[in-house]
Amino acid sequence: MKCKSVLLVAIAIATTATAANAQFRLPVIFPLGRSSPQPSAQPPAAAVPGTVTQGALVAASGTDTIYFSASGATLDPTATATLAAQARWLLANPYATVRLEGHGGPNDSRDYALAIGDRRANAVRDFLVLQGVAPQRVTVLSWGKERPGKVLIGQTLVAAGPRVVTIVVPSPAPMPMPMPTPAR
């Protein structure tokens, strides 16, 4: 009786071990420190020269979103690196215009969230203009805390919080240029 149960246990261990070997599962690996937003659900469209799309901006500069500390509006090195890439993309695509959407935090008062979202968006605007982007190609809108947003980090949705998102605004190309055909 005792012999039999030991044997059973031994078999159980063997089977689990083989199963584990068969499909070894890595743990989910979370990046530590500053969390980057999940890449958009559909992979960004390949940056076809001449297309002015959100996907092209993301492909060229890594992300369209800059994050801030809870009460700050200053750009950290990660942010300036991203924005420098966005500025290069804007200079390479002279017919693209962008709208910078600033956001406040969920615990700010209604008015203060609008004000600090505006301040953040203007900090990004100032940086892009310093990089040589014409001011009239950049507009600013503060959403306050009205579009809280969620970011998938690993498996969990987390409030996106204080950030500025660069939105590419479709604008018609000037007449002399043929309209670019969308890549399919």
Place this chain on the structure above:
Amino acid sequence: MILFSIPKLPSAAGLLPALLVVGSAAVAQAPEPTAQVIAIPPLATVKITDTDAGTTWGLANQIANLISADLKLSSKFIFADIQKVRIPSYPEVTAPSYPQWRSVGAKLLLQGFVNARADGRLTIGCYLYDVQSGRELARQGFAVSTGEWRRAAHKCADMAYQKATGNAPLFDSRIAYVAESGGEDALVKRIAVMDFDGANHTWLSSGDSTVLTPKLSPGGDRIAYTSFSGGKLHVQVAEIGSNGDRPLLPASDETFGPAFSPNGDTIAFSMSNAGNVDLYAVGAKGGFPQRLTTSTAIDTSPSYSPNGRSIAFVSDRSGRPEIYVMNADGTDQRRISFGPGDYGSPAWSPAGDKIAFMRTQGPLSRIGVMSVDGADERLVTNGPSDAEPAWSPDGSRVLFQRFDSASRRTMLATVPATGGEVKPVPTPQGGSDPSWSERQE
């Protein structure tokens, strides 16, 4: 609604048979120690007439019930048991039989009449008597359309409330707020307005674009609010009762967070100029804005003092958002908040001596009240997500928004200005950004 003075009881032609009141005896749930005993019998009517709002006799009962319901909310009254009392006949409205009211222990007697007019409207009068001394304290009369009888009842309740407590009127007032529907991630926000007791609820905007911070004008006839319509953040001014709705300024930089001056002629607001948010003031009908603040920090959330000479606002010039006070022309700016955490959304009390605010420490935000010099700061709610305070017109309560974790919605609630029990304010949907104002007109 037309207000008129009552020289004497109009056309006391018919005598109503004495009727016994049934079942309107009610005792206030938690009257204050200084509460006074009041008797409110059904109103009298000279002749039972059919109107668009039912018979005048039915209205007489409804009006008395609404006056009682109003006064009960204040917890400043105890209601005399009038089941055993003969209800006043029409001539008795101006000549009360004091002994029977003394017999039920009443100190105050509120009674009146409702009559149908030849033009289809109603005449409603109410009288307040001091039962002990047998003296008339006040009287008011109104000519109203049949749809407006609730306003006359609220006015009668206001008359008794003012005379008995010395407070400013409260019951003929409106609440404007942002009605929130849809899920947490896709909130639809619409401006809504209702009587303070939830009656006459209407939505003023369609929900096509996000709207914020509606502020009722002092008379309660206009609403200034923040709108995202057209993809641009700007202040709009809407007229209640007509379809008037226009931007405060023609094409401009981002504007938001409006506040009416006490006379309703001026609107203070925030405007962004290349990332620098400052306070400006402009005539409510438009004009050239006057700049009030010039700091390189954020200056926002203005609230006028009731005498119109000062403005409380939020500035982060010290590094964190704090409450400041300045003269209405922008001079003499000084900081008044020095507690821990971030301050926001100051609201100057109707009596002019207090400022309500929200204070955020980490994830916890609560409502507080302080003196206008920053002394006697006191938090009156426990959070965890209370925000955007607004005063009741009499200054006795603070209306605010609270996140209800059970329903995952933001709701409206009130709390006594000195702290105490939080009472929910029922709205058809979720609610935020409240504003409360007494009606005039």
